[in-house]
Amino acid sequence: MLVRAAELIRDAKTIFIGAGAGMGVDSGLPDFRGDEGFWRAYPPYRHLGLAFVELANPAWFERDPRLAWGFYGHRLQLYRSTSPHAGFQILREWMTRVGDGWIFTSNVDGQFQKAQFPADHIVECHGSLHHLQCVRSCTDAIWPADSTVVDVDPQTFRARGPLPHCPRCGSLARPNVLMFGDGWWCEARTAHQSAHFERWMETLIKGRTVVVECGAGLVVPTVRHTCELMSARWGTPLIRINPREAEGPPGTLPLVGGALEALVAIAARLEI
Numbered sequence: 001m002l003v004r005a006a007e008l009i010r011d012a013k014t015i016f017i018g019a020g021a022g023m024g025v026d027s028g029l030p031d032f033r034g035d036e037g038f039w040r041a042y043p044p045y046r047h048l049g050l051a052f053v054e055l056a057n058p059a060w061f062e063r064d065p066r067l068a069w070g071f072y073g074h075r076l077q078l079y080r081s082t083s084p085h086a087g088f089q090i091l092r093e094w095m096t097r098v099g100d101g102w103i104f105t106s107n108v109d110g111q112f113q114k115a116q117f118p119a120d121h122i123v124e125c126h127g128s129l130h131h132l133q134c135v136r137s138c139t140d141a142i143w144p145a146d147s148t149v150v151d152v153d154p155q156t157f158r159a160r161g162p163l164p165h166c167p168r169c170g171s172l173a174r175p176n177v178l179m180f181g182d183g184w185w186c187e188a189r190t191a192h193q194s195a196h197f198e199r200w201m202e203t204l205i206k207g208r209t210v211v212v213e214c215g216a217g218l219v220v221p222t223v224r225h226t227c228e229l230m231s232a233r234w235g236t237p238l239i240r241i242n243p244r245e246a247e248g249p250p251g252t253l254p255l256v257g258g259a260l261e262a263l264v265a266i267a268a269r270l271e272i
Contacts (some may be wrong), residue, residue: 001253002262005239006269008253012210015094015101016234018227019259022215022242024109026085026260029078033217042071044157056179061135065172069159072175073150076129079109087263088115091212102200106216106223108177121200123193125222131176133186134166141168142176142189201233209234214241214259224248239266 009015021031030041032052039046045055060068092115095101103112103122108129113119132145151161164173178185211231216223224240228249231238238252241262246254255262 001255002265002269004237005253005255005266008210008237008239009094009098009212009266010270012098012236013100013208014204014210015091015098016209016211016227016230017091017095017101017103018211018213018216018223018230019103019105019107019112020214020216020220020223021107022217023087023105023259024082024107024111025215026087026258027082027111029082029109029111031215033219042074042157044155045071053180058135058174058179058182058184061172061174065163066159068174069150069163070152070157072129072177073159074152074157075109076145076148076150076175077152079111079129082109082111084111084115085260087214087260088112088117090263090267091214092117093267094212102197104197104223104226106220108175120196123197124190125178125194125226127175127177127185127187127190129175129177131189132164132173133176134169134171135174135184136166136169136171137184137186138166138169138171140186140188142186143167145175148173204234206233207235209236210239211236212239212241214263216240216242218245 025031032038035051038052055071103117105112105124106126108126110128110130112122130145131142133142148164150159152159166173176186176189211227213227227238238248240246240248240252241255241259243256243258246256
């Protein structure tokens with residue numbers, strides 16, 4: 001499988017990379033897989049009986065803003081301080097080698113931008129924690145969170161001090177992230193990325209693109225489904241890297257393991 005994956009990447013003219021939460025695990029980021037995994041990363045929420053799917057809900061910005069911003073403020077700082085693992089560099093080298101490529105990710109951590117992938121060739125289908133919007137949706141404006149710092153109590157994971165606010169109306173701000181049960185997410189930024197991606201796809205030649213999927217699970221299958229659709233559309237096998245859910249439709253090359261481990265192994269065979 002590794003040899004075949006290396007051959008596909010070597011012969012490709014374009015590389016399409018799909019990435020789920022598992023892509024960041026080797027950088028030290030939690031993937032929130034299951035309640036126990038979530039509570040190991042955020043122990044106070046165990047005592048509150050809150051699972052990830054319950055906490056990652058826009059209702060908390062109305063019900064308990066300090067709880068909401070404690071969770072998202074901590075993650076924002078975590079993503080800022082985390083360096084992308086070496087697998088990101090391998091993928092970027094492959095994209096540079098073939099001369100063209102695109103990233104489709106459900107991750108909101110901004111790690112691909114931090115790894116110096118071209119920002120105009122990335123679709124963040126669930127938005128980005130590095131951007132904000134108004135809770136009240138006074139406008140459809142989305143702005144960078146570059147200057148946003150949230151003081152979070154490390155014991156309770158509740159926000160302390162001033163909370164981010166909308167510069168237009170003064171209401172509370174929230175991350176420009178698609179949450180569970182979210183009817184208030186402003187999708188303009190992601191829609192712009194997606195439109196650019198659609199135009200790019202029209203330029204591709206069937207059979208000349210390789211699809212590499214890293215760490216995309218079945219719980220939130222957006223990336224998996226997209227990679228399968230792209231593989232079928234372009235008539236090329238799907239290289240699926242996943243430690244537990246590597247199987248796929250006919251033509252899938254399942255590589256069981258973490259993203260970093262598998263990417264290093266493929267890269268080694270490319271150099272032979």
